[in-house]
Amino acid sequence: MTNVGVSPWNDDRVEALKKLWLEGKSCSEISREFKGVVSRNAVIGKLHRMGLSQPDRGLPPVGRDRPMRAPKVERTRYAKPPKPGPQKKVAVVFGAAPTVRGQQAPRHTPAPEPLTPTKTLMELGKDDCRWIIGERVGRVFCGRASTDCSPYCQTH
Structure with a gap:
């Protein structure tokens, strides 16, 4: 002890x-x-x-026989890439389709399918979408066909 x-x-x-x-x-x-x-x-x-300090022993301080930092090496400067030309301005209006210089741009996103719970955990198959819909109690899954070896369908 x-x-x-x-x-x-x-x-x-x-x-x-x-x-x-x-x-x-x-x-x-x-x-x-x-x-x-x-x-x-x-x-x-x-x-x-x-309050005792180290007595002078006649030795050079450790590490002080060489410069503290390596000398700076002049680096080659590369030319800056050219600035891009004028950009097309896109006007965004909330609730409207984007426009490019006054022209209406076509929408590329299809209308989303309604999310209706289709399968429970026990009903899910190997190629069904595993996107969770709902909270802890009564949890269900999307259940649509998944794509490209993914656990989710194209929507999710």
Whole structure:
């Protein structure tokens, strides 16, 4: 069982920590000196709380011997695609067929067939439309013939 709330840092360990740190030992080495009583992260936290900074060891900072970023490479710029010519304007009026410059465009959508529930789950066959009509209670399916190996008919 561990002692919750008991600090591993007594006065002797704090003095040893200061001494080892000022000698230039790393946090991992200091942690090993304490033989598993404190972790490397505990050493780092204690040093931070004590306000001790890393002593100058005469080593260059890690990763600073080369530039931070790779030099920019000049990229080849491609010509922009030409802008499209003038577009035909389509006027949309709610409830009316779309027009192209004053001409009435033909409607291409056939009138939808009325959706009448035709089959229950138990009545559905292999090639019947599985479009659900209705809510949870009394759920029925479209049941029309499906097309192109699809579970739905052409309407759905």
